[in-house]
Amino acid sequence: MKLNIALLAGDGIGPEVIDQAVKVSDAIAQKFGHEITWKPALTGAAAIDAVGEPYPDSTHEICKNADAVLFGAIGHPKYDNDPSAPVRPEQGLLKMRKALGLFANVRPTFTFPSLLDKSPLKRERIEGTDLVFLRELTGGIYFGEKGRKDGGDTAFDNCVYTREEVQRLAKKGFELAMTRSKKLCCVDKANVLETSRLWRETVQAMEKDYPEVEVSYEFVDAVAMRLVQWPNSYDVLITENLFGDILTDEASVISGSMGLMPSASMGAEVSLFEPIHGSYPQATGLNIANPMATVLSAAMMFENFGLMEEGKAMRDAVNKALEAGVVTEDLANGGKAYGTKEVGDWLAANI
Amino acid sequence: MKLNIALLAGDGIGPEVIDQAVKVSDAIAQKFGHEITWKPALTGAAAIDAVGEPYPDSTHEICKNADAVLFGAIGHPKYDNDPSAPVRPEQGLLKMRKALGLFANVRPTFTFPSLLDKSPLKRERIEGTDLVFLRELTGGIYFGEKGRKDGGDTAFDNCVYTREEVQRLAKKGFELAMTRSKKLCCVDKANVLETSRLWRETVQAMEKDYPEVEVSYEFVDAVAMRLVQWPNSYDVLITENLFGDILTDEASVISGSMGLMPSASMGAEVSLFEPIHGSYPQATGLNIANPMATVLSAAMMFENFGLMEEGKAMRDAVNKALEAGVVTEDLANGGKAYGTKEVGDWLAANI
Numbered sequence: 001m002k003l004n005i006a007l008l009a010g011d012g013i014g015p016e017v018i019d020q021a022v023k024v025s026d027a028i029a030q031k032f033g034h035e036i037t038w039k040p041a042l043t044g045a046a047a048i049d050a051v052g053e054p055y056p057d058s059t060h061e062i063c064k065n066a067d068a069v070l071f072g073a074i075g076h077p078k079y080d081n082d083p084s085a086p087v088r089p090e091q092g093l094l095k096m097r098k099a100l101g102l103f104a105n106v107r108p109t110f111t112f113p114s115l116l117d118k119s120p121l122k123r124e125r126i127e128g129t130d131l132v133f134l135r136e137l138t139g140g141i142y143f144g145e146k147g148r149k150d151g152g153d154t155a156f157d158n159c160v161y162t163r164e165e166v167q168r169l170a171k172k173g174f175e176l177a178m179t180r181s182k183k184l185c186c187v188d189k190a191n192v193l194e195t196s197r198l199w200r201e202t203v204q205a206m207e208k209d210y211p212e213v214e215v216s217y218e219f220v221d222a223v224a225m226r227l228v229q230w231p232n233s234y235d236v237l238i239t240e241n242l243f244g245d246i247l248t249d250e251a252s253v254i255s256g257s258m259g260l261m262p263s264a265s266m267g268a269e270v271s272l273f274e275p276i277h278g279s280y281p282q283a284t285g286l287n288i289a290n291p292m293a294t295v296l297s298a299a300m301m302f303e304n305f306g307l308m309e310e311g312k313a314m315r316d317a318v319n320k321a322l323e324a325g326v327v328t329e330d331l332a333n334g335g336k337a338y339g340t341k342e343v344g345d346w347l348a349a350n351i
Numbered sequence: 352m353k354l355n356i357a358l359l360a361g362d363g364i365g366p367e368v369i370d371q372a373v374k375v376s377d378a379i380a381q382k383f384g385h386e387i388t389w390k391p392a393l394t395g396a397a398a399i400d401a402v403g404e405p406y407p408d409s410t411h412e413i414c415k416n417a418d419a420v421l422f423g424a425i426g427h428p429k430y431d432n433d434p435s436a437p438v439r440p441e442q443g444l445l446k447m448r449k450a451l452g453l454f455a456n457v458r459p460t461f462t463f464p465s466l467l468d469k470s471p472l473k474r475e476r477i478e479g480t481d482l483v484f485l486r487e488l489t490g491g492i493y494f495g496e497k498g499r500k501d502g503g504d505t506a507f508d509n510c511v512y513t514r515e516e517v518q519r520l521a522k523k524g525f526e527l528a529m530t531r532s533k534k535l536c537c538v539d540k541a542n543v544l545e546t547s548r549l550w551r552e553t554v555q556a557m558e559k560d561y562p563e564v565e566v567s568y569e570f571v572d573a574v575a576m577r578l579v580q581w582p583n584s585y586d587v588l589i590t591e592n593l594f595g596d597i598l599t600d601e602a603s604v605i606s607g608s609m610g611l612m613p614s615a616s617m618g619a620e621v622s623l624f625e626p627i628h629g630s631y632p633q634a635t636g637l638n639i640a641n642p643m644a645t646v647l648s649a650a651m652m653f654e655n656f657g658l659m660e661e662g663k664a665m666r667d668a669v670n671k672a673l674e675a676g677v678v679t680e681d682l683a684n685g686g687k688a689y690g691t692k693e694v695g696d697w698l699a700a701n702i
């Protein structure tokens with residue numbers, strides 16, 4: 001296969017972890033006979049510094065014409081204490097999601113047996129946890145009209161959803177449930193919000209098309225509780241943008257393997273793959289960041305092209321490295337810590 | 352002191368746990384020389400059954416004219432699977448909050464040493480946890496304009512906040528922080544929402560009036576993570592209505608003592624006190640529900656009248672019962688389980 005991949009390294013440790021994912025992907029390409037062309041492009045604070053905006057048109061052109069986007073991380077401390085600054089890295093992220101139509105954010109949470117003890121939760125609560133959130137990513141209160149009135153003393157944010165937007169996301173949820181344990185949970189706040197009632201009635205109407213899928217409906221506050229109590233009671237969860245933002249981050253800490261979690265943002269034309277961790281500015285350039293989440297994101301990318309064996313080979317290499325203790329300091333547990341680059345080299349060599 | 356207390360027992364186990372709180376409060380009144388007049392009133396499904404609405408005017412009259420409201424729980428399974436039913440118990444709750452102006456929901460999360468092992472979190476993560484959420488309760492997306500367009504295919508919910516609403520809540524937060532460890536965390540999503548930016552700038556402007564309070568600003572998704580990772584790093588947290596709904600429920604499970612957590616909803620004129628647990632319909636009438644959260648809610652009520660000794664006497668009785676193993680089945684750990692009524696009797700006798 002010939003693959004054109006847009007490469008958005010971003011800020012902080014982004015470039016370092018992306019380098020390793022490229023290295024491992026290239027090893028895959030060589031082994032399985034694919035040809036990958038990487039198209040680097042600017043994003044985030046790096047893009048603001050270079051051209052004054054976090055998601056420049058030139059970057060959009062590259063992404064739009066790529067077969068997929070591999071993304072590192074964005075965010076820089078100089079923007080952190082001023083959420084109303086005129087240009088911020090996050091704006092680039094939102095603009096990119098909307099412009100590329102990345103409507104479904106896929107966030108798996110699973111456990112690695114060797115890392116269970118890193119979880120803040122007790123072992124018996126998380127053993128076997130393997131759930132996936134599908135978060136709607138281009139609608140809701142993130143993109144509704146927002147502004148001020150009364151000379152600035154009143155602020156508003158409008159949350160809007162259309163039936164089509166819900167259907168599009170829910171369809172992915174049903175389909176994913178069919179490939180897993182056929183359990184789907186729709187997370188909403190239908191006892192209060194009209195948008196949630198639209199979500200619930202739309203998903204209810206789709207149930208008949210997937211008679212094998214068992215669908216449950218839970219309120220977002222109840223899920224926020226049960227995720228901590230019994231994460232392994234969930235399988236596939238679908239939800240709207242803001243609830244998904246909160247719950248996927250909550251879910252990311254329960255497995256104890258947050259530094260390893262990949263994610264995908266799927267669009268109709270192109271999809272994007274990125275680790276869930278941030279740009280970790282303090283670690284920039286120190287060769288200590290864990291590249292595994294980015295490598296696993298690249299594995300999701302291969303699988304999304306239907307290249308299942310390739311994805312599996314990457315996952316296997318990561319598991320092998322974990323078992324062999326070829327890990328960065330966050331996982332070293334007082335033992336030997338490898339550098340970002342050395343872990344990448346080892347993974348590539350073990351493909 | 353002469354106290355007029357509106358008594359809203361509500362649904363499910365509400366009446367049973369309220370009975371015990373009344374019993375223990377009466378013991379306090381007798382010991383400390385107060386006179387409590389209880390004014391029972393209908394609410395929730397019980398009120399719908401009786402008069403067709405969940406928060407009737409007659410109930411509002413009683414609450415408005417009371418010195419405080421003691422509340423049990425509402426909710427009935429017959430309303431659970433139809434969030435768009437024309438009359439629902441929750442609507443009564445929202446109407447009551449708005450009509451009584453209960454703008455600040457106070458939700459403490461603290462640990463009982465004897466119950467630490469009930470937590471899904473590891474002991475070392477929760478030891479010493481003692482935090483309080485102040486959730487704004489009468490604004491935001493709960494009460495903004497909501498509806499449908501495009502023949503029902505588009506739904507919207509508007510989130511609105513005024514500077515005054517934020518100030519009112521934040522003032523309570525700063526004041527509470529002054530009585531505790533002088534740390535305040537403002538939880539928002541100021542990188543995306545205009546209402547959050549209003550929250551943040553309003554709180555920032557108030558900092559100068561409380562120079563001793565150290566204020567931090569965190570995004571709601573980050574707090575959803577850190578609450579599970581390091582709950583004992585927080586003290587007082589302030590936030591808007593919907594974030595508060597999600598985060599207070601999340602916080603309630605971390606201490607392992609969810610069944611014991613009280614709460615208050617403060618207004619300018621009257622305040623309401625209630626356990627955070629629900630109406631637990633399966634347990635109705637079985638004399639097995641744990642009355643301690645309701646008793647501790649009554650303790651908060653006394654303290655809110657400035658009757659600190661009275662509140663402390665109630666808390667002490669609860670602690671003593673926990674130590675003596677005079678507990679309902681949820682806490683019995685295979686040992687002897689007392690009935691709801693028997694725990695209430697024991698607490699009253701130990702005042």
Ligand SMILES: CC(C)[C@H](C(=O)O)[C@@H](O)C(=O)O
Nearest residue numbers: 090091093094245542543572
């Ligand atoms: C940075 C921020 C705008 C973003 C979001 O809220 O979507 C982030 O939290 C995420 O989840 O990707």
Ligand SMILES: CC(C)[C@H](C(=O)O)[C@@H](O)C(=O)O
Nearest residue numbers: 191192221441442444445596
């Ligand atoms: C029942 C529901 C409307 C309510 C809310 O969302 O406020 C409840 O979850 C709560 O937190 O008191």
